[in-house]
Amino acid sequence: MDSVVPLILPVVAAVALMATIYFVSRGARAPALDEILARRRLYEDWQDFEAGEVWISADRRAALATDRGSNRLGLVYAFGDKLPSRLLGPGDILSARLDGGRLVIETKDFGRHHFALVSTGEAATRPWAERLSRLAAA
């Protein structure tokens, strides 16, 4: 029995902490994106990327940006209460399509391969889907 307690204790403690943290921190969301915030996030994360044109998804939970110096695209997305980012270049994307009001991006990234960005309408979103598709084909 004495040797069982130290084995059970970490599990009980972890479950109790998970429940406490849920009640204390629930509802935390990433800030809504706008162009300034999207540019700032990309500027902070990537030293070799200079955002040109920026697109913000309709729900303001994702953004795409062109790079002034290359054909890469910057992607900022809401994840929990944070706004991490990615650079998408040739060879990083499997496919990109407009599907049911969403710009769906499939990447080769094992950490996160699927992104679904809420469209701002066919006319505004189509050029971004085409840019992404060109990267997928490269």
Next chain:
Amino acid sequence: MELLIILQYVVPGFVVAILAELAWMKWRGGVSYEWRDSVASLTMGLGNLVDGAMIAALLYVLFAWLYGFRVVDWPAAAWWAFPIVLLVQDFCFYWSHRLSHEWRLWWAAHVTHHSSQHYNLSTALRQPVTGFFALSWAPYALMPLVGIPVEAIASAHAVSLAYQFWIHTEAIGRLPAWFEAVFNTPSHHRVHHATNPRYLDRNYAGTLIIWDRLFGTFQAEVASDPPRYGIVKNLGTFNPVVIGVHEWVSIFRDLRAARTWRGRLMCLFGPPGWREDGHGSTSETIRDDWRRRLPQAAE
């Protein structure tokens, strides 16, 4: 067995500390815990117990054997020798930790600990689950060779792990100058977990920051450059399995795609972010780009 007894005392302390940190965040306003992030961290902490048990089982045998080849014979198990044992353990930790950032093979296990974008006491428990396979425990082989018995090594390791728990917090600012000069502190370790170019691959210390000062990897926290936590390319998942194995998958893919033996070797022992096609970003190239972009800030 000693480790199980230590767990019995350490776990309640961890729980109380996390509850205190949560209470402090509630009081100041703005709880910087994300519950799915913390669930992932705590789950990986439990997974690390299994990984740790496997490493302990191997090292008890291996280090007891190595102890037979010790180059110094001294009463390292005596109580008065324990500070020296801690010093040697901390030196080994520094090199194991530093190489865990500089060699991709070891980074594959250690990246787990850096994968949260939050810096709180639950992040301290987000520990590797594949350390056994990465072999990043190898530098500790120095300890039996300098005459430290296995039991003393285990005790020193437990003290080191317990010490490093409390420094994973934003609740503590700067401590007295003499303490910051000698010991690893929350401020020094915030730097270590940050992805700001200035802070990348700095402050590898476990308990004593003197090793970073000695080996040129020290960086003080700069008030005008608040740390942004996580890894250069943040994961975007709370799945503990993905967090635990993503870099291994990435290494495997790169090994398969590598065209030269140099490329294959660099996939394992080159810095994280290195790519055979020359388009990778390592800590050094990121820092160089940053210096070019903001030369005044970099001074």
